[in-house]
Amino acid sequence: MTVTIKDVAKKAGVSPSTVSRVLSGHPRISLETSRKVKVIMEEMGYTPNMMAKSLVSKTTNSICIILPKPAEELFSNLFFMELIRGIVTQASRSGYDVLISSGANEKEELEAVSRLLKGRRVDGAILLYSRKDDAVIEFLENNSYPFVLVGRSDRYENILSVDNDNVMAAFDATNHLISMGHERIGFVSGPPELIVSRDRLEGYRKAMQSSGLQTQPEWIVEGEFLQESGYRAMSFFMNLPNRPTALVAVDDMVSFGVLRGLNELKYKVPEDLAIVSFNNIPLSELSSPPISSIDIGIYHLGYTASQVLIQSIQKPDNNTGYTNRFVIPHRLIIRESSMRGPGKE
Amino acid sequence: MTVTIKDVAKKAGVSPSTVSRVLSGHPRISLETSRKVKVIMEEMGYTPNMMAKSLVSKTTNSICIILPKPAEELFSNLFFMELIRGIVTQASRSGYDVLISSGANEKEELEAVSRLLKGRRVDGAILLYSRKDDAVIEFLENNSYPFVLVGRSDRYENILSVDNDNVMAAFDATNHLISMGHERIGFVSGPPELIVSRDRLEGYRKAMQSSGLQTQPEWIVEGEFLQESGYRAMSFFMNLPNRPTALVAVDDMVSFGVLRGLNELKYKVPEDLAIVSFNNIPLSELSSPPISSIDIGIYHLGYTASQVLIQSIQKPDNNTGYTNRFVIPHRLIIRESSMRGPGKE
DNA sequence: CTTTGTGAAGCAAACGGTTCCATAAGGAGG
DNA sequence: CCTCCTTATGGAACCGTTTGCTTCACAAAG
Secondary structure, three states: OOOOHHHHHHHHOOOHHHHHHHHOOOOOOOHHHHHHHHHHHHHHOOOOOHHHHHHHHOOOOEEEEEEOHHHHOOOOHHHHHHHHHHHHHHHHHOOOEEEEEEOOOHHHHHHHHHHHHHOOOOOEEEEEOOOOOOHHHHHHHHOOOOEEEEOOOOOOOOOEEEEEOHHHHHHHHHHHHHHOOOOOEEEEEOOOOOHHHHHHHHHHHHHHHHOOOOOOHHHEEEOOOOHHHHHHHHHHHHOOOOOOOEEEEOOHHHHHHHHHHHHHOOOOOOOOOEEEEEOOOHHHHOOOOOOEEEEOOHHHHHHHHHHHHHHHHHOOOOOOOOOOEEEEOOEEEOOHHHOOOOOOO | OOOOHHHHHHHHOOOHHHHHHHHOOOOOOOHHHHHHHHHHHHHHOOOOOHHHHHHHHOOOOEEEEEEOHHHHOOOOHHHHHHHHHHHHHHHHHOOOEEEEEEOOOHHHHHHHHHHHHHOOOOOEEEEEOOOOOOHHHHHHHHOOOOEEEEOOOOOOOOOEEEEEOHHHHHHHHHHHHHHOOOOOEEEEEOOOOOHHHHHHHHHHHHHHHHOOOOOOHHHEEEOOOOHHHHHHHHHHHHOOOOOOOEEEEOOHHHHHHHHHHHHHOOOOOOOOOEEEEEOOOHHHHOOOOOOEEEEOOHHHHHHHHHHHHHHHHHOOOOOOOOOOEEEEOOEEEOOHHHOOOOOOO
């Protein structure tokens, strides 16, 4: 059925090896043969069999994305979409295919990774949002498979990773509120086992401190990257004796929850509570009022991750141990939700 | 390096074929050998090489998703994320991997599909949002590769597809507004080359007609699946001499645009204009006011597409020509944006 | 005791490429 | 005119599996 390299060879009156060489642009092939073979390939509609190619070359020209289980559970999925978009775009430019995989739990995830990497179905992996210690990372490292982490791990030092400077980002976000005149600023954090939560919290603390502002322990609440957390945090804050006039939320979804709550209670944003959050997902400018957010360059994050991974696949000698952490710049997008100071009490 | 079937065979003192048969659960292998081999596989950490397997079996256990170019351009991406989520979940349950691919234009797309299918990297494809006539569909059909279309094509009859009954959905949406007492109802459509636009428009027309309501030509405007279209449509409608009191929008993103516009002009929703749209993306309930929307079961759409595709890969004899169109049920989610009739003029 | 049937395992040929090594032709240098 | 490169190509082994056909041993049947 399918036309193979041998069929082409036969029709062209050359050997299979010659055809193969034409295909790969081997230098010692006469122009004449090359042309002839190419014409015949075109005529017969030849397409190389990737499986056969991979078998001998031990290379697949594809990478995989390992989604953490929360992705299955909807999570803040715009984030992932953007990331995937960046990855797929870059990979495709480098001639790589992208395979999406996920597992219901860490064990399943590990199985999937092992099957894909050891089974030589992909050449490398991109991991999203790692936990503190991670069997998957462990596995990949021990077998020295190429991989890059989107996010940061404080446990593993020398692994490739692409991330933002979340401490600095939170510092900037908080400083913005301070510069608008706010002094009582709350913080809604994410799950403490995620490093991103801790980094952002740290940045908030630093900003407060460096401006000589007190931060009350009750102004910091923990939650998830979900609306509910924002809703809950909001009602907690608003009942405080001297409640904050502004807050920094670890994720835009949290802000939406806060917004919904404030709306129900007829509070005004930013008059009664100013808000800044992170990620700048497309919704941020759609809410009313639009939310100020730190744009962390999600697409860029994915794009870079793919680039770094593919580079490391193609020349694995990059063990300088130097530039293995790539930091994507962030920027603050100021919108209505933080456009006013605490003023009118 | 990697441990192959031969290594296992040698260590177990059997032939490679025996190991292979143990792996595939061949009936004529003694329990004893089977156990022995399995232990050794475990010991040596054997993982089958998928490439070799695929080469001989001519099967890859993976499928691909072909994203239309607009996906690269952000589009209403929550839609795609949900769809992908459904596809990946189902595929993974069936033991299939999913490959994401896209091209900048139709030609590139075709190249990608050809490379993947003819190159035997995947066993089948899922196409999203097809244009009216499509070189990709043409190609897949001519080569009788398994594929399923998410959406509908009126040109190709016998292809597998998963879709909603968009005519009925629009009928329901419109009827809901009518039942709230609205009589002047506008419609914001999508690009006319997308079948989904036309179907929804048709449903709207039918509903109006079946209630004996007049539909003014100027109440129907064309746009894209984007906010801007909504914004523009809004300002057009609101300047009409006897403007509509309600409107149906072809996509939630359009509603957001409308909402933003109305907000700027200090109009109230639903008092001044009631709104219903389609897709029920997660944002719909986050806007203020929350938007009534037809939930078309995006996740389910993806899940089913994957299921249907894999089924057709595994037994391609399903040429009954009967059940090749799968319709996913929709349901109307009523929210604040359509909770009041035209009443107070 | 020889023939036939059956279950368990091995041999070797594929699958569609790549690549090392060998070879033939032709031209340059001695 | 013979030797030695160089260049363009062919031959064959190999990548890691699967699978049809054999083979072998042994028990049942004639």
